[in-house]
Amino acid sequence: MLHLTTGRTLYYGKGDVLVYRTYAKPLEVVPIPESPFTGDSNVIFAHNMKFAVSGVSLLTSFTEGDNSRVVATDSMKNFILRQAAHFEGGSTEGLLAYVAEKFLDTYAHIDAIELSADRIPYQALATPGPGGFYGNGLVFRRSRNEHAGAHMEVRREGVSAAIASLWCTLSDLQLIKVSGSSFYGFVRDEYTTLPETKDRPLFIFLDILWRYEHSADAVSPEHGRYAAAEQIHDIAHNVFYEFATPSIQYLIWLIGQRILTRFPQIAEVRFESNNRTWETVVEPAEAGKAGVYTEPRPPYGFQGFSMTRADLNRESGING
Numbered sequence: 334m335l336h337l338t339t340g341r342t343l344y345y346g347k348g349d350v351l352v353y354r355t356y357a358k359p360l361e362v363v364p365i366p367e368s369p370f371t372g373d374s375n376v377i378f379a380h381n382m383k384f385a386v387s388g389v390s391l392l393t394s395f396t397e398g399d400n401s402r403v404v405a406t407d408s409m410k411n412f413i414l415r416q417a418a419h420f421e422g423g424s425t426e427g428l429l430a431y432v433a434e435k436f437l438d439t440y441a442h443i444d445a446i447e448l449s450a451d452r453i454p455y456q457a458l459a460t461p462g463p464g465g466f467y468g469n470g471l472v473f474r475r476s477r478n479e480h481a482g483a484h485m486e487v488r489r490e491g492v493s494a495a496i497a498s499l500w501c502t503l504s505d506l507q508l509i510k511v512s513g514s515s516f517y518g519f520v521r522d523e524y525t526t527l528p529e530t531k532d533r534p535l536f537i538f539l540d541i542l543w544r545y546e547h548s549a550d551a552v553s554p555e556h557g558r559y560a561a562a563e564q565i566h567d568i569a570h571n572v573f574y575e576f577a578t579p580s581i582q583y584l585i586w587l588i589g590q591r592i593l594t595r596f597p598q599i600a601e602v603r604f605e606s607n608n609r610t611w612e613t614v615v616e617p618a619e620a621g622k623a624g625v626y627t628e629p630r631p632p633y634g635f636q637g638f639s640m641t642r643a644d645l646n647r648e649s650g651i652n653g
């Protein structure tokens with residue numbers, strides 16, 4: 334949230350700015366063992382953006398109705414759309430930094446900008462070619478699966494703009510592992526009705542957020558230190574596959590360990606998870622046999638956890 338130096342909250346802006354840029358610079362990333370992802374053609378580089386500005390000179394627009402320094406939010410929307418045409422990079426984080434810096438250059442009375450973008454995912458479709466199927470680069474399918482995003486705060490510092498914070502996001506990942514998850518050993522008292530289970534079809538909704546040691550690695554993927562959201566979600570599903578887990582709490586710890594191991598450039602990872610484990614109607618006779626389940630009823634459980642690189646050197650345990 335944007336504050337003035339006095340501590341007062343002050344901002345205004347525009348949300349749901351839909352920016353459908355075509356033929357952005359292709360993204361290339363260093364592959365990791367958990368993921369076949371090597372990059373994105375960025376033929377469709379589409380985002381839903383949110384943009385808010387702040388500055389001491391805007392105070393009188395609130396306190397006196399003085400519009401003389403108010404850049405209309407409609408103009409902000411136009412600014413974002415026009416600048417998207419000039420953007421020469423290939424990452425969401427780069428787009429945010431570019432638009433924010435251009436805005437600060439253009440409007441000298443604006444002190445800070447908070448902006449975010451949710452990538453709108455489009456999947457390349459394959460058509461037959463010599464010896465196989467290939468993305469044709471023209472027809473895409475709008476994906477309703479998880480999506481990447483970024484949230485950035487940019488502040489004027491002297492004559493230039495500085496990124497004050499940057500969080501990269503993977504939102505709405507929904508993963509189910511049909512067998513190999515347990516939940517037992519929890520507190521049993523007069524309030525407990527949940528049976529212990531040695532094997533449950535664990536369905537989780539998961540948001541993952543990560544912060545780089547140096548934001549420049551996200552803004553400029555050509556440094557070769559970009560961690561793509563596709564790689565993050567591939568790590569999540571690989572770890573889910575690899576381990577029999579006693580809880581969602583421990584599962585996200587393991588996913589965080591792997592993310593921090595694969596990407597030394599990432600300083601911190603955060604998780605917000607939601608338990609959507611199917612309700613058992615007909616218990617399978619044994620793992621791998623037929624069972625019948627239905628949608629769980631609300632309310633739903635959730636977990637939140639953050640991890641830094643210091644957690645890599647620590648065994649999981651109760652200390653810290």
Ligand SMILES: O=c1[nH]c(=O)c2[nH]c(=O)[nH]c2[nH]1
Pocket residue numbers: 516527579580581582608634
């Ligand atoms: O992985 C889980 N963690 C919990 O804390 C919890 N609580 C619950 O009822 N089911 C689960 N599952």
